[in-house]
Amino acid sequence: MSAAYSILIRTLASRGRLYAIGALGVLVVLVGVAVRTAEDSSSADAFDAVNAAGLALFVPVTALVFASAALGEMVEDNTLVYLWARPVRRVELTLAALGAALTVSLPCVLATMLAMSLLLGVDAAFVVGTLVAATASTVAYSALFVGFGARVPRALVWGLVYIAVWEGIVASVGSGLARTSLRLYSESLLRSIAGVDPERFAVGPGVAAIVLIAVTAVGIALTTVILERADVA
Amino acid sequence: MNGRAQMNAEPVIVVEGVSKWFRDLVALSDVSLTIGPGVTGLLGPNGAGKSTLLRVVCGLTAPSKGSVRVLGRRPRVDRELWRDLGLVPQQEALPEQLTALTFVTAAARLQGVAGAREAAAAHLDLVQLDPGDTRTLRSYSKGMRQRVKVAAALVHRPPVMVLDEPLNGLDPAQRVRMIELFRTLGAEGHCVLASSHILDEVERFGSRVVVIAEGRLAAEGPFHQIRELMDDRPHRLRLRTDRPRELAAALVGAGVASGVAVSAATNDEPGSVVVDTLEVAAFRHAVAALAVRADARLYELAPLDDDLDSVFRYLVERRYR
16 A cells, blocks of 8 residues: 555655645634724634635635545546556555645644644634644545545536535535535534534534544545546556 | 466456446457567557557456456456556656656565665666766656656566557667566566557567557567568558559559559649559569650659558458458
8 A cells, every 4th residue: 555655655655736825724724813803803703714715715725626636637637547456456556645645634634734824823722623624624625525526527627516515605505415514524523622603503513523434434435446447557 | 375376377357248438438448458468569550559558458447348366366446456556647747846766666666665765766777867966857858757657667576567658759879778678577577568659669679569559469479470461451652653544553453452443643743653562572673674665764763652540440350341
């Protein structure tokens, strides 16, 4: 698995992607600064800022950019064959791709979310909640997007549409449909750890953790099946 | 059982009634063949289905119909077969950010080769690339990339090697060395299946040839047999002459033409005779003397169907007639 990981990580960590995510991270941090410096800002505003700019935007977009490219780029440029045509279990290739994606995306996410939550200046529980929620959702999104990238052409574009429509709009409308978005579960984790009042459709931390772990497992399983059935060029 | 040991007992690659289609496009049609140890050249024009056949043989894609066995195993589902199988894919693309040594070392590790780095260095050396080269593959020429791919395919010394156009991009000297390498591997008992669309290349690969055209098996057997088939087919040639009718009559009268079509001479251009002949050597031998006898001046004698595509078409038609 380490050999596959070493190929994938070098492919993923391109300057273009790092610059793009870095720029988006700076914007997210600036949102935190803006909220903090607003005259009548409250801890509820801080929560909304982390939720909207972090968990709904920065975390899924960062996961999408790196995870969809982990195998997707190799599919597109026809180099997947160099990993696939080896006596390696497909689940190991999936885990190597997920590991490579997380190696790049998690530091970006954690650094940005840490800076944002510290700048918002609520309390330690809020910072911890932000980091836990961001980590859990980055892993879950990445597990989904690795397979998505391997299967769907132009996965980045379709992934952005999914993030905007499903994780953005549907998750915000406050109906039961929100429970089909991953964002609700990371948001619920943040609420419970930071001690923010739960909204109507929020779930408990146990349920949120179980759902995020289950989504990760399903993502890994689907990617493995996609690799097993792939037509490799 | 060790793959090499198994090869002595049975054909290494068995393709039975394989067809492959992509929506409306039939890439392979009912192909059956067996391939044993040694070097086998897979010959066919571009778009004939060679790469599709090699992909099916390696399990990179499933056949729409039929079955494939490599060393008695099913390549599409038996992942462990890759321990005994090496592939040089057709595409030029390689992971651009890696050095050649990193790439081949990763290949060796994925194959479970002990001393992966040393093995990778030795195989880069074998294909005459510098293992110490610190440049990434992005800066490599087509020929260098091709050699990196060969090193990565050979690094675990598999008993079966499938090479899709392995000589593409190589200069003449590198081609000679690469062919020599394949022949050596074949002589050692490896099964090497290498494709090409160039007849002369395949001739130098070794004695056995499989010809694919229009997705179908056109011919298979020793190279000299295929060559004879190609030479003995009906040929069509065009003669330019100032007396086409007289020359045509002389050719038919002498029995060296099975059919003629005459175009009369004009003020600007000489006439022409398009000749079908079953014995091209006898025709070439007789035509000058017949022209003298007919008092005809010969301006040109040109084959009309000597390109490989025509040869392949003929072989397909002959096989399925």
